[in-house]
Amino acid sequence: MIIDTVMATALRIPASGSLDFLALGGLVHRIDPGAVPFRKAKTCEIHVSGGEFNCAANLSDCFRMKTGIATAMVDYPIGDLIAGQVRAMGVTPFYKTFAHDGVRGPNMAAVYSDRGFGIRGPVVFYNRSNEAAAQLKPGDFDWDDIFGRGVRWFHSGGIFAALSPTTSELIIDAMQAAKKHGAVTSLDLNYREKLWTAAGGAERAPAVLARIVEHVDVLVGNEEDLQRGLGIPGPKVSAKSKLDPSAFFGMMEQVAARFPNMKVVATTLREVHSTNRHEWGAVAWFREESGGRTHVSPTCALDVYDRVGGGDGFASGFFYGLMSGKSPDEAVRLGWAHGALLTTFPGDTSMATLEQVTAFATGGSARIQR
Numbered sequence: 001m002i003i004d005t006v007m008a009t010a011l012r013i014p015a016s017g018s019l020d021f022l023a024l025g026g027l028v029h030r031i032d033p034g035a036v037p038f039r040k041a042k043t044c045e046i047h048v049s050g051g052e053f054n055c056a057a058n059l060s061d062c063f064r065m066k067t068g069i070a071t072a073m074v075d076y077p078i079g080d081l082i083a084g085q086v087r088a089m090g091v092t093p094f095y096k097t098f099a100h101d102g103v104r105g106p107n108m109a110a111v112y113s114d115r116g117f118g119i120r121g122p123v124v125f126y127n128r129s130n131e132a133a134a135q136l137k138p139g140d141f142d143w144d145d146i147f148g149r150g151v152r153w154f155h156s157g158g159i160f161a162a163l164s165p166t167t168s169e170l171i172i173d174a175m176q177a178a179k180k181h182g183a184v185t186s187l188d189l190n191y192r193e194k195l196w197t198a199a200g201g202a203e204r205a206p207a208v209l210a211r212i213v214e215h216v217d218v219l220v221g222n223e224e225d226l227q228r229g230l231g232i233p234g235p236k237v238s239a240k241s242k243l244d245p246s247a248f249f250g251m252m253e254q255v256a257a258r259f260p261n262m263k264v265v266a267t268t269l270r271e272v273h274s275t276n277r278h279e280w281g282a283v284a285w286f287r288e289e290s291g292g293r294t295h296v297s298p299t300c301a302l303d304v305y306d307r308v309g310g311g312d313g314f315a316s317g318f319f320y321g322l323m324s325g326k327s328p329d330e331a332v333r334l335g336w337a338h339g340a341l342l343t344t345f346p347g348d349t350s351m352a353t354l355e356q357v358t359a360f361a362t363g364g365s366a367r368i369q370r
Contacts, residue, residue: 011184018066026167030047051190052071068092074097074108075097075099106135141170158188266314283295310340
């Protein structure tokens with residue numbers, strides 16, 4: 001049985017499965033000293049994260065869906081810490097497990113991210129040396145077995161694709177298996193210049209990501225992701241207000257022509273006034289028989305506690321809306337609302353409830369609940 005989520009589009013989602021959503025990507029632990037810069041830090045919090053995992057965790061914990069993550073795990077204490085949080089978020093793991101040699105690894109990646117404050121922006125840097133996830137390759141997972149159990153939606157991202165030549169091939173391998181078994185496929189471009197530069201040069205990104213996007217139904221990425229991640233020509237990102245969707249929509253004709261398999265493209269809109277004060281919106285383009293139709297969320301002012309993970313928060317809320325049979329407008333609003341709420345919590349994954357998301361998406365406010 002298939003849900004015709006949007007009757008005018010070709011996006012068709014299986015109505016049921018053993019998993020609603022399966023992600024493929026690397027797990028990381030983010031080390032966070034809060035507003036204190038690292039060179040002055042004395043204490044830190046640890047958040048379990050990963051651009052692909054965040055969506056699975058959000059869909060499980062907030063949206064009450066059955067989700068999984070296919071990834072690498074290392075048998076040592078940091079791996080135990082991360083695996084514990086995967087369990088806590090209700091995500092079913094499919095691990096390729098590596099043994100740690102006690103000295104060099106392989107390792108679970110570390111991301112360092114101080115939050116900044118006011119006029120001082122956040123700073124992010126990485127230690128992905130000898131990362132286990134970068135060693136994943138085609139053949140490490142039995143996709144026919146996993147997808148044969150029933151998976152409604154499969155998701156991966158540009159962060160995982162950037163880790164090594166084999167991770168991008170693994171994504172394509174999984175996408176092909178997902179399509180074979182009838183799952184919807186999605187990719188978050190999540191262009192990260194530091195990762196692509198370290199992986200042999202930023203110029204690799206368009207060639208690598210375009211091969212993956214050929215297998216994708218739903219793409220998440222803003223105009224900068226489309227330009228730098230896929231090489232789609234477009235206006236200078238800084239030329240207009242970041243809340244103006246015209247630059248994004250102006251590129252859709254080129255995206256649609258280049259990737260005729262693409263059915264939906266969506267992104268967040270964010271105007272940063274200071275580290276802790278943003279304006280927030282979201283947009284989506286849906287392919288229809290007569291061309292394309294665009295959908296725009298409301299905008300709101302955000303008092304940001306921790307901005308990391310907001311984009312993944314949008315994606316997971318948007319996916320939930322589509323998998324739940326909501327209209328395109330409703331799906332965009334759910335993604336917008338969940339992404340906004342996620343920035344009010346510490347960490348990369350959701351602490352919101354479905355009721356909070358639904359209330360905000362339909363016009364709720366921050367009045368006290370008694």
